[in-house]
Amino acid sequence: MCDDSLFDFLHSEIVAFLYRTADKDDQDQCISKLESLGFRVGQSLVERFTKDCGRFKDDLDIMKFICKDFWNSVFKKQVDNLRTNHQGVYVLQDNRFRFLTQISNGKQFMDTAPRYLAVACGIIRGSLANIGVNSIVTAEVSAMPACKFQIQIQRA
């Protein structure tokens, strides 16, 4: 299916473009730009995806929706592992993350891998925000192509 590769290539190019056109001093802002890009996308995505499913009962329901239907539609697979401490912190583990599969496994590109997770973090944060859950989403790569997303729900 050529639409999957279209998104993969477009995403890689967006990341590359932002880093290429940023000044030396602005390199750190690229991650936040990518994240806010994902945020707006996440807001619209979740509106479309939740149109036909029933109302969510609680946070766990929302997280299950994110791990199954949402992850399936955006990243073409389900989340492999969901852990929570029941205090508002959820860790989602994906063993073959869509944007990391094209990069070679191994230590060579570990430093630049987080760039490719920024948009995804934004998408998750935007989706949760529109559902009504304010959160902080961070990601880390332990071993390519697996990565972990940590979602911290903020209670106002």
Add this chain to the structure above:
Amino acid sequence: MAVCVAVIAKENYPLYIKAASADSELKFYYTVHTSLDVIEEKVSSAGKNANELRELYLGLLYPTEDYKVYGYVTNTKIKFVIVVESSNSTLRDNEIRSMFKKLHNAYVDMLCNPFYTPGENITSKVFNNTVISMMQE
């Protein structure tokens, strides 16, 4: 054949209100505002009663002497309110549900417009036309 259609944001401010006739606009603003309380009550009570089917359509919120007010809340906490005339007895529940479905679809399409920032007033012509066609049929 709705008399007034309103879209209310998550923070309970109106994003869009359209009334069929311009002189009764203020009355409808008030009606929609008071319906917000009923919506809150229904949503919080639905959360406690897990046996009830969890659907987005809330049904008849409250009847006044001239009008009936129906509500619908999306998963993203956007509320749609439709006011119809009480004398219009031919309007069935199914028709109201399909009106809400159409409204929801139009809202999602409008939100996906990259030139629209979530939270601002709705000025989209397509959305406006959808609502007008709903009020006239």
